[in-house]
Amino acid sequence: MIRFLQTPGPLTKYLLGGILLLICVSMVWYLVPSSGSSGISYNFGGFGKGVVAQVDGNDISSDDVRQTAKLMLQQQMPQGGPNVGMLLPFFAQRAAEQLITRQALVAEATHMGLHVTPEEVKDELQHGRYAATFFPGGNFIGEQEYEDMLQRANLTPTKFEGDVGNEILISKLQALISGGASASTAEIHEQFIKQNSKVKFDYAVLKQDDIKKGLHPTEAELKAFYDSHKGTYANSVPEKRKVKYALLDTSKIEDGVQVTRDDFRAYYDQHRDEYRVPEQVKVSHIWIKMPLPGADGKLDDNKVAEAQHRADDLSKQLKNGAKFDELAKKYSEDPGSANVGGSLGWIGRAQMTPEFEKAAFALAEGQISGVVKSSDGFHIIRLDDKHDAHVKSLDEVKDQSEPILKRQKGQQVAEKKAEDLLKQARAQGLDAAAAAQGIPVITTDFFARRDTLPGLGPANQFMDAVFTAAEKSPPDVAPASQGIAVFQLLGIKPAATPTLEEIRSRVEGEFKNERSNRLLIQKTQELSDRAKAEHDLKRAAKELGATMKTSDFVLPDGQVPAVGSMTGQASAAFNMKPGEISGPIMSGGDGVVLALLEHQEPSEADFAAKRDQIRDSLLQSKQQELFGLFVTSLRDGMEKSGKIKINQEEMKTLTRTGSEQGM
Structure with a gap:
């Protein structure tokens, strides 16, 4: 473990999510070859328990994949959602690929003689991306807090620092491999012309919606379309089921729950750390700002002395009886606090500069400091109030913990009632058992899995239980968002293929979409051919009923109405000569043909201004491409030599579609 010099003082807690996300998800996506796992040596045996893969003799565990997948999902969908867990198998595949590639890069860097020292890891933690977490304001949070934070994130210092070291190692490897990339003046100029050329053009637009309006399919055409697409409609009417159920509403049960003093005390003792x-x-x-450095990056001593003199003068006025609030409003250079008499409100440790913090926490209530010099200027501080570090009392947190305790006790009562009701329902029947407890029974019509039932709210677990129950099975129990339901399956309607009559409107809509799209492509091709033959786009557009428009000058990354992005098929305009007519361009529900009016290249003065920026961007792109090719080659070689091996059974468990099993 790396030991740091500790700055004394109370500790500030920081959010932990970013730590793991930075470690597990910060690897550049292009490192993972797009070819997926094809060619990897799959094995069925020879792996330890819970091992997904071996890379150069090192295990990648299922736990590593699960944790990385969950963090990737959290990063992509931070708001979560009721069905977010269904995406975990997909992210598990990506996580496994990422971890395999990462370990392959670490192994290759080690084989090439690259290494990372403890001092380099320490420097990264103290001055790199983790500095704000572990060294806020330049001060270490403390060894114990450091270990506690990592423990709460399911990490040990050894594991965490090892991962940071591997990041540095991969960065060194990337720098070594991509260091040979270069960009010549000709390449930079070519890229400049490509990015900054502009075009202006006439264009004719044919709309799919206009074609669709003229389509009136016959009965025979719809029948033929239905028959030819029967596979699409097979079992498109989902399975439906009919149940009756009795709901134990947890919110109503909670209302009747009493929370005792002993309950409060037990919860308080278990969660005491949360109330610190x-x-x-x-x-x-009152803040007098430090003057800005000059062009040479140095401070003007005379200006600094002038700022301090102003602060000293204000301090003297306060000692002579001037009112702090009035001086702050008039002279303080802090726009956020001056208009409220200089008030900053409540602050904790590590929120201000070290000099400000030291002075503020040393004051007695009502006391005003002398002039405090810090890196950002000169401060005169008044202590308005103070709270010592303490643990909130039981009475202070009672209102906060009561709803939690009522929910917990209510859930326990509901589970016991549901257990008793289920037992009676299986012995006497659901109707009789529910009537004995005064609970109404709801009988449904046939419903699909995605439907919502009265009183249940979102109920994925309930629906899962209903749709996996066997016909004529005894009553069962399942949770719903509004409580716990005891249910009886009454009937099943299997998934079915609808007749043409049952889905006529759908078939007609799909027929029109397919036919109009085909006609649009044909008509746009005809428009292009006719315009080229006549050397006149406007004339051809008039003959075929297309709408003519003219664009403004547009860059390669621009957008044009009806044409869409110029990075798509319309990019052909940048390779055309004035007067030339394009082929058909399909853009959403539109068909477009262009006639170039003008091609405008950027000036050499613009090139001089943008050259460095384009060179850096081009060089970065080449470096990424070069390293990406290296990674692909490395993976391919290690797979063929058997240095990368995949536990197929474990991978199937982790990535099983439509299931969270193993996650």
């Missing part, structure tokens, strides 16, 4: 309040001070200040 760090030392805080409520302060006001």
Whole structure:
């Protein structure tokens, strides 16, 4: 473990999610070859328990894949959602690929003689991407807090620092491999012309909606379309089921639950750490800013002395009886606090500069400091109030914990009632058992899995239980968002293929979409051919009923109405000569043909201004491409030599579609 010099003082807690995300998800996506797992040596045996893969003799565990997949999903969908867990198998595949590639790069870097020292890891933690977490304001949060934070994130210092070291190692490898990339002046100029050329053109537009309006399919055409697409409609009417159920509403049960003093005390003792309040001070200040450095990056000593003199003068006025609030409003250079008399409100440790913090926390209530010099200027601080570090009392947190306890006890009562009701329902029948407890029974019509039932709210687990129950099975129990339901399956309608009459409107809509799209392509091709033959787009557009428009000058990354992005098929315009007519361009529900009016190249003055920027961008792109090719080659070689081996059975478990099993 790396030990750091510790700065004394209370500790500030920080969010942990970013730590793991940075480690597990920060690898550049292009490192993972797009070819997926094809060619990998799959094995069925020879793996330890819970091992997904072996890379150069090192295991990648199922737990590593699960954890990385969950963090990737959290990064992509931070708001979550009721069905977000269904995506885990997909992210597990990506996580496994990423971890395999990462380990392959670490192994290759080691074989090439690259290494990382403890000092380099320490420097990355202290000055790199993790500095704000572990060294806020330049001060280490403390060894114990460091270990506690990592433990709460399911990491040990050894594991965490090892992962940071591997990041550095891969960065060194990337720098070594991509260091040979270069961009010549000719390539930079070519890229500049490509990015900054503009075109202006006439264009004719044919709309699919207009074609669709003229389509009136006959009965025979619809029948033929239905028959030819029967596979699409097979079992498109989903399975439906009919049940009756009695709901134990947890919210109503909670209303009748009493929380005792002993309940509060037990919960309070279990969650005491959550009620710790760090030392805080409520302060006001008058701030005279530090002058900005000059063009040479140095401070002007005379200006610094002038700023300090102003602060000293204000301090003297306060000692002579001037009112702090009035001086702050008039002279403080802090726009966020001056208009409220300099008040900063409550602050904790590590929120201000070290000099400000030291002075503020040393003051007595009502006391005003002298002039405090810090990196950002000169401060005069008044301590308005102070809270020592403490643990909130049981009475202080009672209102906060009561709804939690009522929910917990209500859930326990509901589960016991549901257990009793289920037992009675299996012995006496659901109707009789529910009537004995005064619970109404709801009998449904046939419903599909995605339907919503009365009183249940979103009920994925309930639906899962209903749609996996066997016909004539005894009553069962399942949770729903509104409570716990005891249900009886009454009937099943299997999935079915609808007749033409049952889905006529759908078939007619799909027929029109397919036919109009085919006609649009044909008509746009005809428009292009006719315009080229006549050397006149406007004339051809008039003959075929297309609408003529003219674009403004547009760049390669621009957008044109009806044409869409110029990075798509319309990019052909940048390779055309004035007067030339394009082939057919399909853009959503439109068909377009262009006639170039003008091609405008950028000036050499623009090139001089943008040259460095384009060179850096081009060089970065080449470096990424070069390293990406290296990674693909490395993976291919290690797979063929058997240095990368996949536990197929474990991978299937982790990535099983439509299931969270193993996740």
